[in-house]
Amino acid sequence: MTEHRQGLEQERARRAAAERSLQESEQRLRRIFDHSNDAILVIDPAADRILEANARAAEMLGYDAEELISRVTISAVHPQEMPRLRAFAGDVITRGSGWTNELSCTCKDGSRLPSEISASVLSFEGRDCIIAVVRDVTERKAAEEALRRSEERFRAFVENAGDGFFAVDAGGHIRDVNQRACDMLGYGHDDLIGRSVLDIDAGLTAADFTALIDELEVGRPQLLESRHRRQDGGVFPSEVSICAYGNPDAPSYIALLRDISRRKEAEAAIERLAEMGEFAAMIIHQVRNPLATIDLCLEHLAQRSLDERTGRRLALARGESTRLAGLLDEVLSYAGRLDLALSPCDIDALIRELVPTLAARSPVADRDLRVDLGLPGVQVQADADKLVQVLTNLVVNAAEAVAPGEPVTLRTSGSATAPCIEVQNGGEPIPPDVLARIGNPFFSTKGRGNGLGVAYVRRVAAAHHWELTLTSTAEEGTVARLRL
Known part of the structure; x- marks a missing residue:
């Protein structure tokens, strides 16, 4: 009897220990179930029911826990995916487990969450059901989509x-x-x-x-x-x-x-142009000496008493000699090196100082020079001497294009960040095909012009990274705009 009683006591102790272990295991599983970061649901696909769900499932789908289990059906969570869900559930029942990322969950508010579902077979209340661990992969899907778009942009x-x-x-x-x-x-x-x-x-x-x-x-x-x-x-x-x-x-x-074939060709062309410029400068210096001698001889002849016909011929020769000297100066300015001495330059102040000299110069002296300064105190980085030459060329060209007494306007406008200088004259509008060629060396609309004045203006503007535009209409006249 004593041995039998001891055996019963030992069996009772083993059972109690097993029950305690089972309770502890159930408690651990319940804690995992209740506090998992993923939604966990026990579902019966055949009955379209959710049998149990953890707090994360209710939170993720937007229901309270009791409502989710008592009132929400599986088809309400997957309203557009039931055929696919049934196929997945059937595969899980057959295989014992399964995984998919091709399903999404519909929340109470109608929004859809892309989901990753891991499922296995579970015996619940005497029948085979499925326990599904559902992970919201919205952020991951968004990141993957952003990466895909980024890769597409990069590839494009x-x-x-x-x-x-x-x-x-x-x-x-x-x-x-x-x-x-x-x-x-x-x-x-x-x-x-x-x-x-x-x-x-x-x-x-x-x-x-x-x-x-x-x-x-x-x-x-x-x-x-x-x-x-x-x-x-x-x-x-x-x-x-x-x-x-x-x-x-x-x-x-x-x-x-x-x-960089074209760039190399352009560099070679620039070097060639530089050589041609140096050659032109050398030729000009060689021509100037005999031209000065010719001028002295013509001046000596002018002091003598000549008949009218000879005097006219002498005056013509002296005029052509002077014109040739001016042309040599313009060619030298255009073909020579263009080194900029940049410094802060007050645009309106520079023009104000230049106006008396401009107004006294032929042919400006015979025109109505109007000055409208609209940039008080505005300064730009510029080579002041070359800006003076640019403005002189533009104003003289404008004066030559109109009859004596007609207006020529020099104005400044814009702002400190976008200053603009304009020279405007009236007269007949210049045809577009002719306007496009103005500024090409030795192309001129004037009978005795050489086109080097505007060509020089374009060169100085390009060196400063300024923008020079020419427009000509019947309403506005011809306007040269220099955007600094």
């Missing part, structure tokens, strides 16, 4: 860029290119992928590439000039910007390739 940018785009690995092999790179080099996309950069860069050796890669730092691009070879063997001057990105210990590389 790359594919429509004016430069060739290359993704290159540390070994110098091309991993990706845009269409511009293919067009520039004459290869198809697949022909370039996997090819070494040494195959297309005629100015790069293996040692040069290794040294370049060793020097590159992540996020610090380098710009270099080289020569690239097309598939047909032709070579063109190029500019390459290469940058390392990604893991500093094992970076990848992006290179942007630009064909």
Whole structure:
């Protein structure tokens, strides 16, 4: 009896320990169930019922806990997805578990939450049901969509860029290119992928590439000039910007390739023009000496008593000599070096000082020069001497375009950030095709003009990064606008 009683006591203790362990386990599971960051629901798909749900499920769907279990059906949570939900539930019942990210939950307020659902079979009240762990992936979906849009924008940018785009690995092999790179080099996309950069860069050796890669730092691009070879063997001057990105210990590389053939041609043309300018200046200096001698001889002849016919011829020769001297000065101004001495320049004050000199100069002296200053105290960075020459040329040209006594207007307008100088004259409007050519050297609408005055104005304006426009209408007359 004693042994039997002891056995019963031991069995009772084991059962009590097992019950306590089971209660503790249930309590732990309940705490996990109640306090999970994900929604947990026990559902019976066949009966279209939610049998149990945690607080997070009620919060996520916008119901209180009792309402969610007693009144809300599964079809209310997935009103547009029931066929897909039933298929998923059937697969879970068959397999024992399942996962999907193709369903969304409809909240009480009608909003829809993209969801990630992990489910398994659970025996509940004597029948097979499903326990579903539902995670709201709205933020993740939004981030994925933002990333997708960003990648689309980047790809659109790359594919429509004016430069060739290359993704290159540390070994110098091309991993990706845009269409511009293919067009520039004459290869198809697949022909370039996997090819070494040494195959297309005629100015790069293996040692040069290794040294370049060793020097590159992540996020610090380098710009270099080289020569690239097309598939047909032709070579063109190029500019390459290469940058390392990604893991500093094992970076990848992006290179942007630009064909600078036109820039090199422009630079060569500029150098040639500079040489021509120096040559023109040399010729002008050589011509001036004999021209000065001719002037002295003509002046000596003018002091003698000559008959009327000879006097007229002498006056014509002296006038042509003076005109030739003026032309040489204008050519020298246009063709010579244009070095700017920039300093703060008060626009209205400069014009105010210039007006007496302008008004006394032919042919301005015979016209009605009107001055309207509207930028008091406004200053710009400018070469004051060259601005004076520009204004003199514009006003003299305007005066030559109208009859004596007609008005010529010089005005300033705009603001401190967008100042403007205008010179306006009346007369017949200039045809558009002729207006477009004004400013070309040696093109002029005046019988004895040479076009160098406006050409010089354009050159000074370009050197200052100003904008010169010419308009001519019957209503407004001809207006030269200099936006500083």
